[in-house]
Amino acid sequence: MKRVKIVLFMVVIAALYGAGVTGLHLSTIGMVEQNKRFIEQKALVELFNLGDIQTLSKEEIGRIVETQIDQTETLTDPQTGRQVPLLKAYSNATRDQLVAYGFPFSGIGFWAEIKGYIAVDSRLKKTVGLKVIEQVETPGLGARIEEPFFVKPFIDGLDITPPAPGASYMYMGTAGNTPEPGTKEYGRTFDAITGATQTSLAMGRMLNATVAEFRRAVANREAGE
Amino acid sequence: MAFKDTAGGKALIKNLWSDNPVFRQVLGICSTLAVTNLLKNTLLMCGGLVFTAGLSSLTISLLRNYIPKQVRMMVQVLIIAAYVIIVNIFIRARFPDIHKTIGPYVGLIITNCIIMGRAEAFASKNPAWPSLLDGIGAGLGYSLILVFIAIVREALGFGTLMGFALPFRDIWWYQWTIMVMPPGAFFMLALVAWFGNAYVLKKEGGAK
Secondary structure: OHHHHHHHHHHHHHHHHHHHHHHHHHHHHHHHHHHHHHHHHHHHHHHOOOOOOOOOOHHHHHHHHHHHEEEEEEEEOOOOOOEEEEEEEEOOOOOOOEEEEEEEEEEEOOOOEEEEEEEEEOOOOEEEEEEEEEOOOOOOOHHHHHOHHHHHHHHHOOEOOOOOOOOOOOEEEEOOEOOOOOOOOHHHEEEOOOOOHHHHHHHHHHHHHHHHHHHHHHHHHHHHO | OOHHHOHHHHHHHHHHOOOOOOOOOOOOHHHHHHOOOOHHHHHHHHHHHHHHHHHHHHHHHHHOOOOOHHHHHHHHHHHHHHHHHHHHHHHHHHOHHHHHHHHHHHHHHHHOHHHHHHHHHHHOOOOHHHHHHHHHHHHHHHHHHHHHHHHHHHHHHHOEEOOEEOOOHHHHOOOOHHHHOHHHHHHHHHHHHHHHHHHHHHHHHHHO
């Protein structure tokens, strides 16, 4: 009898708290989805440098994404069959001047999945931006992949033309292992984060794989056309 | 009777300093190290902890005569977890940017020994009002230390407070990168524990 009472007590209290928490979760789903969408929109405006997100309002950011970024096309990687969403960013709402292309990347970091976007110029020769939108790497270490010092080489432009067979699109540079200026690797190197080697290596791996996949998908589209 | 002489008042004041959960009991260290490089994040974490510690102590105290002894810790964890999830949902909905940074640590409030410790040591044996004050006191004692550490780390590491640049920063400030990184938190915590313990022990010695 006593055991039944204990089980009953646990069931009742778990049901009560479970119902309360579930109710609260359901009532905030809309707001969380809106936040998620806004974070993504901010990321895209920043990625393609279409405006200053510090001064733009939520509505303005939404409008820029809606009018200046075409997200309708999807490419196919012939090697894996995977779909690669293609983003086309234009300098204005009339969409007459293409600024850059963008595509998402994702992969496992040191702790969990990292997601983001990479932008490349319209001639597909170099990167013009990188934006991480989801990561739970170590704060102060791996989490610095979102900081300007890590992103800067991607904005300045890393070479993404097809490398020599067997070579990589991108390299991770460390203090004692940075390619000499003038070498082919030099224009393809981004700085590792001190104390976060595993996150930096993971970024290198996933960006290389993503750019290679994008290249194959673009070649596939051109061949199809 | 003065507030400080009531059971609740005594519990609250004791948790603030002489029995401070961080530097006297060395509890809640994980989040102390993790979230203190920005004051804004720290304040939100502290708010979450005060809320959870206060309400879970109150609830456990109100239910203490009904909770079967055999499952009391399971019930305590369930109650604490529910309040933590409420805090997590609130921050995720209202402060998404901050949730990105401290989200993983908010979940860890469930395992923060301060809350479980106060629930087991105080709330399960005392009436509701003193238990509420004890929980809030433990949360505030934790916050007191975290806020101090965060002020020093953010000022030295970023040259800002709450994200605002310190006055004439360009003239006098030089970045101490280590303060942004985990070792900076270890240094600060050790210093605070040293000074805090030395002061409390000296005062206790003087009282004898």
